[in-house]
Amino acid sequence: MRLSPDQMIFWQYGIFKLNATIVTTWGLMLLLAVGSALVTRRLSRGLERSRWQNLLEIIVTTIEQQIADVGLRQPRRYLGFLGTLFLFVAAASVCTIIPGYEPPTGSLSTTAALALCVFVAVPLFGIRDQGLAGYLKSYMEPTVIMLPFNLISELSRTLALAIRLFGNMMSGAMIIGILVTITPFLFPIVMTALGLLTGMVQAYIFFILAAVYIAAATRAGKQADAGH
Secondary structure: OOHHHHHOOOEEOEEEEEOOOOOOHHHHHHHHHHHHHHHOOOOOOOOOOOHHHHHHHHHHHHHHHHHHOOOOOOOOHHHHHHHHHHHHHHHHHHHHHHHOOOHHHHHHHHHHHHHHHHHHHHHHHHHHHHHHHHHHHHHHHHOOHHHHHHHHHHHHHHHHHHHHHHHHHHHHHHHHHHHHHHHHHHHHHHHHHHHHHHHHHHHHHHHHHHHHHHHHHHHHHHHHHOOO
C-alpha cells in the first residue's frame, strides 16, 4: 500500500521524476481552469441564467461572505487567492470518487506548497495595505522583545498548516485503502462518503485559517492608525 502518491512513478530520468502527485496536481489545475472558462464564457446579467452560472455565483458569493465574516474589508481583493485555495483542496477531495485516484493533498510536498503560498501571501497583502515599514513594525508590537517570537510564529503556523492538511487527507486515503483490502463492498462506499465530507471540511478550515492570517496582517496597521 502506498503512503503517498509521490511513490507512484510514471516516468523517471536521473533525478527527474514524474509521479502521481505532479500529474494529479496539474490535472486538477487544468480541470479548474477549463471549467471556469466554460462556465464564464457566456455569462448573463438577465433573469435567465444557466445552472452552471447559478452554481458559480453561489460559490463565489459564499466564499466572499466568509472572507467578509473573518474581518477582511473589501473581500473581493482576496477572493482570487483564497477562493482558489479552497476550490483546489475541495476539488482534490471530490475527485476521490474516481476509482484509482489519489488526491495530491495526500502528499506532504503538495500541502507544503499550499502552506508556502499562504506564507508568501500574508506579508504581500500586509505590505500592500500597510506599506513595508508599517508591516515590519507589526512584528515588534507591543515591544521589540516580541520580534523573535513573531518570526517563529510565522514559520510555525506555516508548518502547522502543511502538517494538518497532509495528516487529515492522508489518513482518510489510508483508511479507505485498508477497508478496500479487507471488505471490498459496503465499508469503502461509506468511508468514501465520509472522506468527501472530511475533505470539504479540511478545505474550509485551510481557507479560513489563510483568511485569518491575512486579516491579522492587514488589521494591525489599521488598529494602530485608529489608536492615533
